[in-house]
Amino acid sequence: MxxxxxxxxxxxxxxxxxxxxxxxxxxxxxxxxxxxxxxxxxxxxxxxxxxxxxxxxxxxxxxxxxxxxYNSEEYSQAKEYESEVAKSKVEVEAYKAENPEKFNTDNIVAFTDDENIAKGKELFTSKTCFACHLNDLGGSIGPNLTDNSWISGGDVKSLFNTITNGGRPGKGMIAWESTITREERIQLASYIISMQGTSPANPKAAEGDIIFPVIVEEKTEE
Ligand code: HEC
Structure with a gap:
């Protein structure tokens, strides 16, 4: 062999x-x-x-x-979880710092001119917002956007932030950041502000604890 x-x-x-x-x-x-x-x-x-x-x-x-x-002084799932969360928080902060245009709302100011408001109105239809908030913004799946009760805030920065990053998890309002440009998101927020105090056909009951603007009640009485 x-x-x-x-x-x-x-x-x-x-x-x-x-x-x-x-x-x-x-x-x-x-x-x-x-x-x-x-x-x-x-x-x-x-x-x-x-x-x-x-x-x-x-x-x-x-x-x-x-x-x-028997060795949980050094290792436990809870500790592993905590350290992972702490690590991720640092990463999130670093990401925010590196991408100020996504998260920094300091320099966001609502448009008040007709052209940009009209663009916002057009986007509200073309980007399917109306499917959940209705064309007169009275609300159906999503909340009424014409009253002054807000879940996440009704000032332009809060509106921009909600449109950018979505509503509370699982509620149906997705983050639109990847599909709508920053400029367009400001136009949408401006359009929503311009619709404040209007009277939709079937307004959905107020939702949210944030009252903004506080003076809307007075305005409608005028
Ligand atoms: C699939 C349904 C759906 C679509 C489409 C949708 N929304 Fe929403 N929207 C919701 C829901 C549900 C909420 C409530 C979120 C929550 O409870 O946190 C919401 C919340 C909001 C809020 C915050 C309201 C508040 O009280 O704070 C704004 C502003 C808003 N939507 C604007 C838009 C815009 C602009 C678009 C289109 C780009 C859009 N939504 C598309 C369902 C939708």
Missing amino acids: NKKTENISGWKRFMKSMTKAHDLGTEEDILLEHDYDGIKELDNVLPPWWLYGFYITIAISVFYYFQVF
Whole structure:
């Protein structure tokens, strides 16, 4: 036997010990008595390679158990969570600092000219806002945008922020930042402000605890 065939038979031996595959042609030895419409079953053993993997996971679980329950001074899931949250907060702040145009609302001022308000009105339809807030902004799925009760604030910066980053999670108002430009978001916010105090056909009941502007009540009485 030369070196090459020895190697191959060594590999084959190893494979056989890892699979314990039953030799072909001797199936009768391990054939079970079941017979399901001609389909028969062989009583093969679990392959050792699979069993070893299983034993390793059991060994690791014991190690993990003691690590978590007896060593919790150094490690606990709660601590891991806290440190991850702290780390992410730093990253969020860094991201905000690097992208001031997205988060910095300091220099946002509402448009008051007809052209930009008209553009905002047009966007309110073309960007499907009306589907949830209605064309007269009276509200349906989304809240009434003509009254002075706001969930997230009715000043231009708050409106811009809601349109940019969305409403409260899970309420249906998504973040529009990726689909509407910054300029257009200011136009939308300006249009909403211009509609303050108007009388929609079927106004939805007031929602939110933030009252803005405070003087709207007086305006409507005039
Ligand atoms: C799928 C429905 C839906 C669409 C489309 C939608 N909104 Fe909203 N909107 C909502 C809901 C629901 C809320 C309430 C969010 C909350 O409860 O935090 C909301 C809240 C708001 C608010 C804040 C109201 C407040 O009281 O603070 C503004 C402003 C607003 N939407 C403007 C827009 C604009 C502008 C568009 C189009 C670009 C738009 N929405 C599209 C459902 C929608």
